[in-house]
Amino acid sequence: xxxxxxxxxxxxxxxxxxxxxxxxxxxxxxxxxxxxxxxxxxxxxxxxxxxxxxxxxxxxxxxxxxxxxxxxxxxxxxxxxxxxxxxxxxxxxxxxxxxxxxxxxxxxxxxxxxxxxxxxxxxxxxxxxxxxxxxxxxxxxxxxxxxxxxxxxxxxxxxxxxxxxxxxxxxxxxxxxxxxxxxxxxxxxxxxxxxxxxxxxxxxxxxxxxxxxxxxxxxxxxxxxxxxxxxxxxxxxxxxxxxxx
Ligand SMILES: C[S@@+](CC[C@H](N)C(=O)[O-])C[C@H]1O[C@@H](n2cnc3c(N)ncnc32)[C@H](O)[C@@H]1O
Numbered sequence: 218x219x220x221x222x223x224x225x226x227x228x229x230x231x232x233x234x235x236x237x238x239x240x241x242x243x244x245x246x247x248x249x250x251x252x253x254x255x256x257x258x259x260x261x262x263x264x265x266x267x268x269x270x271x272x273x274x275x276x277x278x279x280x281x282x283x284x285x286x287x288x289x290x291x292x293x294x295x296x297x298x299x300x301x302x303x304x305x306x307x308x309x310x311x312x313x314x315x316x317x318x319x320x321x322x323x324x325x326x327x328x329x330x331x332x333x334x335x336x337x338x339x340x341x342x343x344x345x346x347x348x349x350x351x352x353x354x355x356x357x358x359x360x361x362x363x364x365x366x367x368x369x370x371x372x373x374x375x376x377x378x379x380x381x382x383x384x385x386x387x388x389x390x391x392x393x394x395x396x397x398x399x400x401x402x403x404x405x406x407x408x409x410x411x412x413x414x415x416x417x418x419x420x421x422x423x424x425x426x427x428x429x430x431x432x433x434x435x436x437x438x439x440x441x442x443x444x445x446x447x448x449x450x451x452x453x454x455x456x457x458x459x460x461x462x
Contacts, residue, residue: 223411223418230355237353240412241284241306247407248309249285254406255399256447263377263446263453264288264348268295270442270455271373276343279303279367281332281360282350286313288377289325292346301337303330333359340369348377352423361436368458374438376429379416380452383425387448394450395420426452 226233241248252260264287272278272295280289283302292300302325304310310327317325330336332347333356345364354360364374379395382388395417403413424432429452430440438456445452 223415226415227418227422233353233355236415238305240409240415241304242308244407244409244412245285245306245308245312248312249287251403251406251413252287254402259447261287261291263451264291265294266444266446267346267348267375267377267453267455268292268297270453271344271346271375272297273343274298277301277341278344278346279335279337279342281330281335281345281347281364282353283313283327284309284348284350286310286316286325286327288346288348289313289327290317290320292344293323293325297344298324300325301342302327303332303335305329305331333363335363335367337367339366340372342367342372343369344373344375346375349379351376351429352378352419357432358436361432361438365437365458370458370460372458374433374454374456374458376433376454378423378429378452378454379420379450380426380429381420381423382449383427385449387450391448391450392417426454429454 226236268291272292274296275298278292278297278300280302283289283304286302289300289302302313313327345368351357382391399416400413426443430443433440433456439459440456442455
């Protein structure tokens with residue numbers, strides 16, 4: 218798929234969601250390896266940081282768009298009693314389950330589910346978290362509404378994402394990394410022709426950290442922390458659902 222055709226996906230939410238679901242299914246065998254290479258080994262540290270920012274001992278956590286389960290496992294490490302990892306790409310979940318068994322993490326359950334229609338009751342979890350998913354969701358507000366619905370009052374949210382960069386001296390270097398290096402590496406490592414061409418286009422269509430903060434507030438969250446990681450190429454938002462929405 219050319220960059221131009223990838224761009225056109227952003228005019229049709231249903232087509233983009235279908236593309237994302239199939240594409241992550243296709244790249245699942247090499248997904249973790251590509252993450253490690255593309256972030257120079259930093260990505261697991263960001264997940265641990267996000268988990269530690271929101272998880273308290275004994276919490277019930279939902280990891281939306283869990284993929285191969287790395288954030289879910291970081292939440293168990295941070296003290297969660299139970300983590301539910303949801304994703305709409307079945308082959309990513311197969312990898313998450315295998316990893317969880319291999320690393321002997323108990324108390325994780327991985328299930329098919331759409332972040333815009335969570336199969337969970339109202340006010341049923343202490344933490345809603347997500348790593349590198351929200352940029353892929355055409356109806357972002359629906360996903361944030363669902364997060365607010367399933368969180369108990371006072372519950373916490375953490376989101377890791379590659380934001381649209383809002384300036385800064387390193388922006389030209391980040392653009393070369395995402396637009397030139399990542400697509401080439403991605404083709405080489407994953408064998409997929411468009412997944413890592415889609416990635417920089419999806420970043421360009423996403424929000425700056427400030428814009429995402431505003432969307433969280435509009436969904437009713439109190440934003441308690443915004444951190445820029447790896448020279449601003451990754452953002453971590455931490456928020457809280459007020460006791461009374
Ligand atoms: C970039 S991967 C991130 C996976 C994992 N969270 C991580 O940290 O590596 C994005 C994941 O979100 C999933 N995803 C995208 N949109 C989704 C949706 N609406 N509902 C559930 N999963 C979704 C994709 O299938 C994919 O596994």
